Amino acid sequence: MENVNDIIDNEGRSIPDHIAIILDGNGRWAQRRGLPRAMGHKQGCETLETIIGDCAKLGVKYLTVYGFSTENWKRSEEEVGALMKLFRFYMVKLVKVANEHNVRLRMIGEKSRFAPDIQEGITRLENETRDNTGMTFVFAVNYGSRDEIVRAIRKYTIEALKSGKSEEEIEALTEQEFAGYLDTAGMPDPDLVIRTSGEFRISNYLLWQSAYTEYYITPVLWPDFNKAELLKAIDDFNGRERRFGGRLKK
Ligand code: FPP
Numbered sequence: 001m002e003n004v005n006d007i008i009d010n011e012g013r014s015i016p017d018h019i020a021i022i023l024d025g026n027g028r029w030a031q032r033r034g035l036p037r038a039m040g041h042k043q044g045c046e047t048l049e050t051i052i053g054d055c056a057k058l059g060v061k062y063l064t065v066y067g068f069s070t071e072n073w074k075r076s077e078e079e080v081g082a083l084m085k086l087f088r089f090y091m092v093k094l095v096k097v098a099n100e101h102n103v104r105l106r107m108i109g110e111k112s113r114f115a116p117d118i119q120e121g122i123t124r125l126e127n128e129t130r131d132n133t134g135m136t137f138v139f140a141v142n143y144g145s146r147d148e149i150v151r152a153i154r155k156y157t158i159e160a161l162k163s164g165k166s167e168e169e170i171e172a173l174t175e176q177e178f179a180g181y182l183d184t185a186g187m188p189d190p191d192l193v194i195r196t197s198g199e200f201r202i203s204n205y206l207l208w209q210s211a212y213t214e215y216y217i218t219p220v221l222w223p224d225f226n227k228a229e230l231l232k233a234i235d236d237f238n239g240r241e242r243r244f245g246g247r248l249k250k
Pocket of ligand 1: 023024025026027028029041044045048066067068069072083084086087090141197
């Protein structure tokens with residue numbers, strides 16, 4: 001395996017540098033228990049807290065979780081309202097969890113669509129955990145990969161216009177340079193994407209960044225996901241031969 005950090009746990013597993021998760025199944029988890037969907041999201045937040053701690057302890061360097069997509073605004077007003085309420089409450093809790101595990105928090109996505117107090121909360125939690133030196137927990141909120149790429153193009157173009165870049169200079173733009181305009185600037189690409197609740201979809205998540213990422217899909221619903229399931233995903237990842245478009249090494 002290549003491109004994996006040098007952390008091996010005490011059971012001989014190589015721990016991926018960057019794990020990304022598409023958390024799914026909160027609604028179904030609640031419905032199966034005859035509970036409102038919001039209860040599934042609440043339980044999902046508790047699972048998230050545990051998994052942040054587990055990943056930090058395992059030595060994962062980046063954990064990126066899809067919390068709310070640019071498409072999620074299409075849900076009922078009641079559900080979006082409940083999610084925003086939970087997000088407000090959860091942001092405060094996240095700082096506590098992060099500080100407990102020496103975790104730095106970072107949000108990716110288009111923040112201006114959130115209410116002003118939520119935007120301020122995001123800035124605050126990034127600042128309050130900036131000096132932590134362990135894992136970085138990245139929360140993707142109002143995130144969509146296509147939106148991220150278009151925003152990056154706008155940013156690059158505006159800068160190019162303002163600085164009077166020549167056509168030749170624009171032609172010289174590299175993939176690496178372009179990646180610096182994405183929300184994930186400075187982060188390594190994910191090694192492993194885990195999707196819970198059994199759907200085989202990317203759902204507009206880290207499209208650019210996951211060009212060579214390994215996917216692991218589990219039928220387990222997010223609120224039921226736990227350390228044992230996380231280790232299963234890492235074990236499966238350890239069995240993959242990563243070639244990054246090259247040939248298998250003999
Ligand atoms: C996926 O389950 C879950 C979500 C789209 C929301 C996740 C929200 C949190 C963890 C709370 C934090 C809040 C914010 C706004 C960041 P689903 O509802 O799609 O489940 P289903 O497929 O079973 O319906």
